[in-house]
Amino acid sequence: MALLQIAEPGQSPQPHERRLAVGIDLGTTNSLVAALRSGVAEPLPDADGNVIVPSAVRYLADHVEVGRSAKDAVQDDPFNTVVSVKRLMGRGLADVKQLGEQLPYRFVAGESQMPCIETVQGVKSPVEISAEILRVLRLRAEASLGGELVGAVITVPAYFDDAQRQATKDAARIAGLNVLRLLNEPTAAAVAYGLDRQAEGLVAIYDLGGGTFDISILRLTRGVFEVLATGGDSALGGDDFDHAIADWILAQAGVSSDLAPGAQRTLLKIACDTKEALSTTESVALEYGGWRGSLGRAVFEELIESLIARSLKACRRAIRDADIDAQAIGAVVMVGGSTRVPRVRQAVGELFGRQPLTDIDPDKVVAIGAAIQADTLAGNGRDGSELLLLDVIPLSLGLETMGGLMEKIIPRNTTIPVARAQDFTTYKDGQTAMMVHVLQGERELVTDCRSLARFELHGIPPMVAGAAKIRVTFQVDADGLLNVAARELASGIEATIQVKPSYGLTDGEIARMLEESLDKAGADKAMRALRERQVEARRLLEAVAGALQADGERLLDAEERAAIELQISELQQALDGQDGDLLARRTKSLSDITDAFAARRMDASVQAALAGRRLDDIEE
Amino acid sequence: MAITMTPAAAQHVRRSLDARGKGAGIRLGVRTSGCSGMAYVLEFVDDVAGDDKVFENHGVKVIIDPKSLVYLDGTELDFVREGLNEGFKFNNPNSLGECGCGESFNV
Numbered sequence: 001m002a003l004l005q006i007a008e009p010g011q012s013p014q015p016h017e018r019r020l021a022v023g024i025d026l027g028t029t030n031s032l033v034a035a036l037r038s039g040v041a042e043p044l045p046d047a048d049g050n051v052i053v054p055s056a057v058r059y060l061a062d063h064v065e066v067g068r069s070a071k072d073a074v075q076d077d078p079f080n081t082v083v084s085v086k087r088l089m090g091r092g093l094a095d096v097k098q099l100g101e102q103l104p105y106r107f108v109a110g111e112s113q114m115p116c117i118e119t120v121q122g123v124k125s126p127v128e129i130s131a132e133i134l135r136v137l138r139l140r141a142e143a144s145l146g147g148e149l150v151g152a153v154i155t156v157p158a159y160f161d162d163a164q165r166q167a168t169k170d171a172a173r174i175a176g177l178n179v180l181r182l183l184n185e186p187t188a189a190a191v192a193y194g195l196d197r198q199a200e201g202l203v204a205i206y207d208l209g210g211g212t213f214d215i216s217i218l219r220l221t222r223g224v225f226e227v228l229a230t231g232g233d234s235a236l237g238g239d240d241f242d243h244a245i246a247d248w249i250l251a252q253a254g255v256s257s258d259l260a261p262g263a264q265r266t267l268l269k270i271a272c273d274t275k276e277a278l279s280t281t282e283s284v285a286l287e288y289g290g291w292r293g294s295l296g297r298a299v300f301e302e303l304i305e306s307l308i309a310r311s312l313k314a315c316r317r318a319i320r321d322a323d324i325d326a327q328a329i330g331a332v333v334m335v336g337g338s339t340r341v342p343r344v345r346q347a348v349g350e351l352f353g354r355q356p357l358t359d360i361d362p363d364k365v366v367a368i369g370a371a372i373q374a375d376t377l378a379g380n381g382r383d384g385s386e387l388l389l390l391d392v393i394p395l396s397l398g399l400e401t402m403g404g405l406m407e408k409i410i411p412r413n414t415t416i417p418v419a420r421a422q423d424f425t426t427y428k429d430g431q432t433a434m435m436v437h438v439l440q441g442e443r444e445l446v447t448d449c450r451s452l453a454r455f456e457l458h459g460i461p462p463m464v465a466g467a468a469k470i471r472v473t474f475q476v477d478a479d480g481l482l483n484v485a486a487r488e489l490a491s492g493i494e495a496t497i498q499v500k501p502s503y504g505l506t507d508g509e510i511a512r513m514l515e516e517s518l519d520k521a522g523a524d525k526a527m528r529a530l531r532e533r534q535v536e537a538r539r540l541l542e543a544v545a546g547a548l549q550a551d552g553e554r555l556l557d558a559e560e561r562a563a564i565e566l567q568i569s570e571l572q573q574a575l576d577g578q579d580g581d582l583l584a585r586r587t588k589s590l591s592d593i594t595d596a597f598a599a600r601r602m603d604a605s606v607q608a609a610l611a612g613r614r615l616d617d618i619e620e
Numbered sequence: 621m622a623i624t625m626t627p628a629a630a631q632h633v634r635r636s637l638d639a640r641g642k643g644a645g646i647r648l649g650v651r652t653s654g655c656s657g658m659a660y661v662l663e664f665v666d667d668v669a670g671d672d673k674v675f676e677n678h679g680v681k682v683i684i685d686p687k688s689l690v691y692l693d694g695t696e697l698d699f700v701r702e703g704l705n706e707g708f709k710f711n712n713p714n715s716l717g718e719c720g721c722g723e724s725f726n727v
Contacts, residue, residue, distance in 0.1 A: 003700060003707025004662045006636050006646055012661045037707070038636040039664065047704060144704040535703045 002146050006038040011380060020145045021180060021378035023188070023370025024137055024154045026130065026168065028086040029210040031055045032364065033137040033152075034371035035145060036380070041192070041368045044144040052363065056083045057132045059119040066136045075261055078104040080119045084211070085133075087234075088115050088126035089171075090164030127171045134175035143531055151178035153374040155366050158184040158216045159230045161395055161440050161450050162482060162499060169481070180377040186216035187225045188369030189333045193357055196220065201330035202228075204318075206348050206356065208311060209336040211237040215315045217322040217329070226413045228322035231314045236307065238275070238338035244303040245271035245295065253291035275300070279340045301343040308347050315351055332356040337363045393418070397452075397474055397482060400437035402427055404446045409474045412442065419475040423489075426470075430462040434470060436486050438499055457486040457495040530580040537575055537587045544568060544594055547601060555600045567593050623648060623675045623682050623692060629699040629708060630678035637664070637680075644668055645681030648697065648710075649688040658691060660710050 007013065022035045022044075030052045034043040043051035050068075058070035058081040065073070073081045082105065088096060093107060096115040106118040116123045134154075141149060154177075156168055165182050172179045183191075186205035190196060195203055200221050207214040214232040218225045246267045250257050259267065270288065274295055277284045283296040319326050332352045338344060339362045348356050360368060393416060398408040401424075410420050426434065434457045441449030460468055469489040476482050485496040544564065552561060567590040574583045625633070637643045649661035665683045668674065673689055675682045684692065696711040 003702065003705055003709055004660060005707050006633070007661075007663045009647070009663050009666055012651075012659075012663055038632065039640040040636050041639070044704070140704065144706075146702075146705040146707070531703055539702075 007380070008039075013380075018147060019150045019378040019380055020141075020147050021150050021371075021374035021380075022137075022141045022145075022152050023183075023367050023372070023374045024134065024152050024177075025185070025188075025367035025370060026086065026133065026154055026156075026171075027055055027209070027366075028084050028212055029055055030363070031133050031137060032367045033141050034364065034367035035141065036371050036375040037145075041371045041375075043364050043367055044140055046140060053133065053136060054083075055086065055133055056081060057085065057129050058082075059121040059124065061120055064121070064132050066132050075265070079106055080121075082117060082119075082124075082129050085126050085129045089130060090161065090167035091115060091126070127167050128174060130168070130171035131174035134172055134177055138175055138177050139527065149177065150378045151180040151374070153181050153183050153188075153370040153377065154179055155183050155185045155188045155370050157214060157230075158186050158227045159214075162397075162452055163450065166481065166499075180374055183370055183373055184216075184225070184227065185214070185335070185366050186218055186227070186230075186333075188366045188373065189335045190218060190220075190225065190331075190369065191372055192360055192365045192369035193331070193333055195331055195333070196223065196225070198330075202324060202328055204315070204329045204332045204352060205335055206311075206315065206332060206339065207232075207335035208338040208344060209237050210239050210338070211235070213237060213311050213314065215311070215318045217318050217324065224415050226415075228324065228413075229318040231318035231321065233310060233314055236310055238336075238341075240307050241275050241304050241338065241341065242268050242271040244307065245274055245300065248295070248299075248303055249286060249288050249291075252293055253288050255289050255291075275341070279342060297342075304341070304343065308344055311344075312347060312351050315348075326351065327353050329354070333365070334358050334362050335365050393476060395440050395450075396442055397476070398439050398449075399472065399484075400435075400439060400446045406439050406441065406444055406446055406449050409472070410476065416476045419473060421471050421473040424470045424472055425466045426460065426463065426468040427465055429465050431465065431468070432460045432462055433458045434460060434486065436472060436484065436495075436497075438482070438484050438497070452482070453484070453497055453499045455484070455486075455495055455497040457488065457493070459491070459493045460488050461491050526580065530578065530583070533580050533583045533587065534575060537571055537583055540587055540590060541568065541571060541575075544590065547594070547597065551597075551601050551604065555604060556597060560597070564590075564593055564597065623677075623684060623689075623695050623697070625677035625680065625682060625697045626699065627678055629697045630680045632699045632708070633680050640664060642666065645674070645683050647683045647685075648692060648695070649685060650691045661688070662708055 002018075013019065020035070022033050024033050025031060032043045032051050032053060034041060045051045053067045054071040056067065056071035056074065058065040058073050058077060060080070070081055071083065074083055092113045093109050093115045096103070096107065107115050108118055108123055109116070114125045114127070116125045117129070138149065152172065154168060154172055156165055160168070168182060169179050185207065189205050189207070190203050195201070198220060203218045203220065205214075205216045205218065207216070212232065212234050213236040214230065216230045217228045219228050247257065249267065249271065267288070270286070274284045274286065278295070278297050278300050283294050285294045286292070329352055332348060332354060334345065334348070334356045339358070345356055345358060393410055393412055393414050396408045396412045397410045398406050401407045407422075409422055410418060435454060436457065437446070437454045438452045439446060439449040440452050443449050457470065460470070471487050471489055473485045473487070474482060475485070482499040483496060484499060485494060487494040548561070548564070556564070567586070571586040571590050574586045577583070633646050637645070643664040643666060645665050647661065647663045647665045650658045651661055652658060668683055669685065672683050672685055675684070682697070691714055692710070692712060694713045698709045698711055700706065700709050
């Protein structure tokens with residue numbers, strides 16, 4: 001039975017036509033899914049009340065674990081447990097080596113040069129691994145909203161290029177999600193605070209997460225957010241605060257910093273708890289390896305001062321890149337759990353000369369903004385927000401011309417959808433084919449830009465050099481995906497390509513993954529059926545318990561009551577298990593055995609209603 | 621003639637109104653459609669019409685047009701959780717049968 005949500009005036013949906021849409025923050029460390037229900041945008045919790053799903057995936061021989069249990073297995077099962085897969089999205093194997101990070105995985109080159117990881121379940125691409133996380137979020141959303149989703153808005157960093165965006169879309173497709181829009185994370189944060197309803201202004205988004213720091217400067221003009229500048233540090237975050245405290249504790253306790261992994265984890269846990277406590281208290285008592293002491297907020301702030309300074313330096317660089325004055329920024333939005341640290345808020349406030357916005361939980365603000373946007377895109381419009389937020393192209397798109405130069409066709413920050421064309425010509429006499437090399441980036445040399453795709457236009461009629469006229473059209477749809485067409489104007493021959501980023505998936509790979517996701521659809525469906533049966537069993541148990549309490553004494557003899565209670569305990573046992581058929585059978589048994597009892601209760605209440613009344617009273 | 625609300629329903633309505641930032645209350649209503657004849661309406665209210673009836677429950681205003689009141693008289697609005705799902709439910713004594721989905725009913 002569907003439960004109702006409050007709609008906007010005049011927007012009540014037709015029965016069975018509710019358009020359910022969610023926002024997903026697919027993060028490096030943590031992910032979450034949010035939705036707008038009865039006018040309130042909030043993340044959807046699991047059965048235990050947790051809204052955050054750690055972005056960790058563990059492959060076991062016969063199943064896949066996602067979230068906390070996977071994250072906890074990182075040390076014990078490093079080859080099969082993947083964390084921070086977002087860093088690998090849309091990258092090539094060569095890129096990953098350049099990241100210079102010590103990743104413990106066994107990498108192999110995929111069909112399309114993606115950095116695939118060898119696991120106990122075979123070779124997995126970053127796209128498939130992300131899809132596992134998205135699948136968990138989709139199932140949670142469907143269980144929470146009570147129906148199939150129309151689609152989702154998924155957030156991505158503002159600096160993600162087309163290859164990384166396409167990889168994210170592919171992951172959603174494999175997870176069975178329809179992507180309504182990819183939305184830049186800073187834009188989502190601004191939407192959560194309703195900043196998109198202002199006419200115009202400059203907004204800074206300071207995003208300090210567990211392991212990464214991003215600063216984005218946006219300009220809002222007539223409903224369009226442009227990314228003026230992005231910056232940050234991919235190796236700076238709250239985890240560094242923890243390490244700073246841990247090092248301090250070791251120094252105070254006079255213990256060597258050469259710890260076994262288990263002891264290291266325990267110490268970091270103490271450090272993390274201390275950091276969180278210091279956001280609300282002035283001093284925290286500590287005990288470690290026989291040493292007792294306390295850490296005050298002032299000392300903590302000294303410990304992290306250089307880390308905060310690094311983030312501020314990146315902010316100043318972004319302000320300079322955006323070519324604006326820090327004082328011109330009208331709003332500063334705080335994102336990421338580490339922005340709870342009071343010193344961080346204070347330092348950011350001083351830099352921008354204004355109080356940063358912190359009312360919305362910084363861990364949830366991106367997902368909340370995405371949920372609001374998803375609701376609008378699904379057509380459940382709130383008044384005043386019919387205007388759709390437009391997105392822009394994050395990096396310029398162009399193609400390679402002679403001499404290894406990048407010729408820009410669509411400059412960055414152009415709002416999408418957009419189509420632009422430019423005419424090119426042949427370079428040699430009698431040239432009958434032309435290579436179109438599609439690039440993205442701001443640099444002039446091809447080698448400094450990212451290669452998105454290559455294709456050839458054949459059958460150009462032989463002419464002298466420079467006589468042929470070839471029109472190349474770049475078209476970007478509302479999702480930011482690129483189509484490139486080349487057409488020789490005299491003969492009309494044409495070649496087109498939907499940009500398959502060089503590090504995206506080949507058609508073969510996508511087909512295989514979709515097939516696999518169909519296989520998984522069976523498991524998804526079984527899980528859903530089990531959940532529905534559990535709900536039904538619980539409802540029956542409650543109803544029977546209530547009836548027994550009310551009329552059990554009066555209407556049942558000891559034997560009947562014992563028989564019902566036996567069925568109740570059997571059904572309760574089945575509820576703890578995962579066997580949906582058993583659960584259905586026992587639900588039916590309990591329902592059958594209580595039929596007679598229900599009939600007796602009905603008779604009794606009718607008699608009570610009729611007792612002592614005359615027939616004509618009742619007929620009246 | 622009255623419409624009531626459980627404390628849980630009132631609390632969630634208040635929360636929704638606060639999050640929305642405006643609104644006089646919520647509107648309960650019916651309209652014809654759906655698989656069993658009538659469909660429930662549950663909406664925020666910005667403007668109260670002249671012939672609307674207003675009931676106040678736990679400090680929250682429930683607004684209803686006189687035509688809908690015929691079908692909804694005695695209804696209690698509840699807020700329930702079923703597994704991960706949560707939302708509002710009409711406990712309507714006038715309803716003779718629901719379509720199984722709870723979104724529509726007949727009288």
